[in-house]
Structures are given as structure tokens and as C-alpha cells.
Amino acid sequence: MIVKEWCSYCGECAGVCPRNLILVRETELEFDTGECKECDFCIKACPVNALEKD
Amino acid sequence: MITTDILVIGAGPAGSIAAKHAALNGANVLLIDRKSEIGAPKRCAEGVSIEGLKKLGIETSPRWAVKDIEGIRLVAPNGTDVWLNDDTIELPEAGYILERKVFDKHMAMDAGRAGAQIKIKTLAKEIIKKEDHYVVICEHLGELIEIKANIIIAADGPESRIARLAGLKTGTKIKDMESGIQFEMCNVEMTNPNVLEFYFGSVAPGGYAWIFPKGEDIANVGLAVIPTDTDKTAYQHLLDFVANCPATQNAQAVELNVGGDPVGGVHKHISGDNILVVGDAAGQVNPLTGGGIISGMTCGKIAGEVAANAIKEENYSSKRLYEYDKLVDDELGEKMKKYSKTRDYLASLSDKELDSIAVAFQDVEFEEVSTTELIKKLVKVSPKALLKLGKLI
């Protein structure tokens, strides 16, 4: 997952991830991509469009 | 390894008050947060009720209660407005506008003064269940720390990662997560800078837009949408709102805030062996307004007390801690159902229906009018809207 520079680490993406795969640090997102089923809810929920599939 | 009776993960308002009341009731408490500054960045429009704070025994301070609010203005898509004041009707989030960055810190300080230890810049990464306790693996400035706790209070906000790691189903479905976005602005030309303004309809699909005043010309201007109800991002909706709203034609943004707000109601199970869940992490948010400060803190206080008593009894089983679920249900259950129904009703109305309802209620003196009269008015202006209301009830 590409995290754009304007991400503000609000954690909304992590809240809607059905598999709990996103760890939010103060200024970093960590994705457990191995388990990801590509539902894309994280991308859809982001208020500022800061996530993009790589 | 650090050892504690109770580990509170997350120093938002719900976590801090849980830590405070657990400490006041004699437990050994550690409160951690991943942030370097508790309360910042804010993710909130900062409206809070006076009654709610009073009930929690919190004395208001001018350091964080920055504006008194005396009413609300509801604005329909065509601009028709309905004014309500707090003598007329119970207004859940009206009372004060906070400075959350100061308020959250103040609440954490309250916990510290009550005896809780506080560790900032400490991220809980993993939890390991042992027979009668948890070991939590944390990261602190590049170092890994293990914390052994008899009870975890998970107060980690809308992500609710910790409770899910413990096997509780506290994730939020995307249809129940409001995507919130807001500017703090100056030069906002409000009709009355002492009232909260709410804008309904397609301006914010699934949610609403707001102007919450913080000063004569300063306000939080924001909105929340349900992401699956729109093709645009919350940010695009906000730009449209600011461009079209008469109050913000000359407004300038000095801060951008974003965040998710779980409005699906309290999760079914908010406790388990050695764990309690509070605040947004537990879904303790008013589904209609998205307000979660007072409800989260009310439940945080309950959690702190229940956890401290369980520590005294040396019983941290799910059976013992279930008392918390019951007390939360007594406190919020009925109210949440009512607000959830009202939210569904509002979401079902078209812009046209909202306009006609606003026109009908524009000059109503709410304290002098009975429910029957309100229904009569509704049937006159929009029988369809009344039918939808009937179906819901």
C-alpha cells in the first residue's frame, strides 16, 4: 500500500479493516499485506484519499 | 518487565478517566499513549454538554472550555433554518466548545494526580494472553517493552485494534464509520456566534456538516459522510461546503483535522477475560450526532471502577467483568437505540423532504407545541416523510 505524504495517521483505515491488519504509529502506517484480501475499505474510507494500492 | 494491576491503552478522554477512577479506587494503574503530545492533533468538533461534565464531577476550567453555547441552528438544503435553544429542548452536544488539545491533557493530568503512572510515546503493538494476565508488547522510542497487566482497559479509539487482538468483535463496518473532516477557520461570518450550526442533506451524505463557534469569528467548520454513500472524499465535500456556505465566503483555514467516528452503536461484547473496552473503541458514540466525549467518558469511569473492584477481589474473569457491559447498557442502551432510529430517519429523507420539514417547523415554539401538533404539521408538508417516520417507529 502506498501511503501518501498527506496522510494524517487518523486511523480510520485501521478501524474499518475487517482483518485488523493496520498498525497506526504516530507518523507511520504498517500494513500486514500478507493477510490482506483487498477489500479496499481502507482506501474508500480515507477522508483525504491518502492510500493507493501499489 | 513492567508489572501493573491495570494497563490503560490510549489516553483520550475515555482512557484517562478510566485510569483516574481505577487509581482513585486503589488500583495500581499505568496509562500509555503512542502520541508525543496527548490531545494533539485534535480529531473533534469540540462540542460537549454541560450536564455531561457535571455528572462526571469535572469542574469546568476556562483553560479548556473556550465558548459557552446557548442553542442550535438546523439548516435545510435550501437554507431554511430552525432555531432551538437549550431551554426548549435537550441538546446532546450543546454546552461548551472545548479546546481538545488542552482538555485531553487536563484529563490525563487528573489521572496522574489520582495516582496513575503515565507513559507517553508508547505504542501497544501486540498482546499475549497468559493464564491470569496479559503481557503487552510496547514500543517506546525504538525500544521494546513488556508490560504485565491483570486487566487491560482498551481505550485506543476508533481503530479498536487491541480489543480485536483479544478476540472481541469491535471492528467497525464501513457503513457505520463516519469519515470526518474539518477546518478550524477565522473570518467565519456566523448568524449568531453562540449557537452550533448543523447542515443536513446531500451536502454530507450519511452525516451532516457543522459550524461550531470557538470565538466571534473563529469556528470549527466540518462535516462527516458515510464513505459508501458517496463517490467523493470527505475532503471534496468539505471544499464544496466551504465554497457554498454563506458564512465561509471569506473564511481562512488555520488547521485541518480528520478522523473516523464509529456511529454503529455500542459493540455487543465489550469485556472478556482480563479486558474491558471503552470509548470509541467500544462504539460508545451517539449515532445521531457522532458525539463520543461524554458517553465515552461516562463508560470509562464505570470501567475504571469495575476494574479496580475486580483487582481488589482478585477476579479478572469475563464473568466478573461482565458487570461493566450491564452497567453500560443501563447507562446508554435505550438512548443509543433512540438516536440510532432518528439517524436512520434523517438519512432516509431527500433534500426536498428536509426542506419542507424545515419550512413547517421554522417558526414553531417547541416548548408550546405538542407531539400531536408536530405530527399534524408534518402530515401537511410531507406525508411521505411522516410515513417514513411511522415505518421506523
Ligand SMILES: Cc1cc2nc3c(=O)[nH]c(=O)nc-3n(C[C@H](O)[C@H](O)[C@H](O)COP(=O)(O)OP(=O)(O)OC[C@H]3O[C@@H](n4cnc5c(N)ncnc54)[C@H](O)[C@@H]3O)c2cc1C
Ligand atoms: C471530525 C470529528 C468531530 C467530532 N466532534 C465531536 C464533538 O463535537 N463532540 C463529541 O462529543 N465528540 C466528537 N467526536 C467524537 C470524539 O472525538 C470521540 O468520540 C472521542 O475522542 C473518543 O474518545 P476516546 O478516548 O474513546 O478515543 P480517542 O480520543 O480517539 O483516543 C484514543 C487514544 O488512543 C491512542 N492509541 C491508539 N492506539 C494505541 C496503541 N496501540 N498504543 C497506544 N496508544 C494508542 C491514540 O493515540 C489516542 O490518543 C468527533 C469525531 C470526529 C472524527
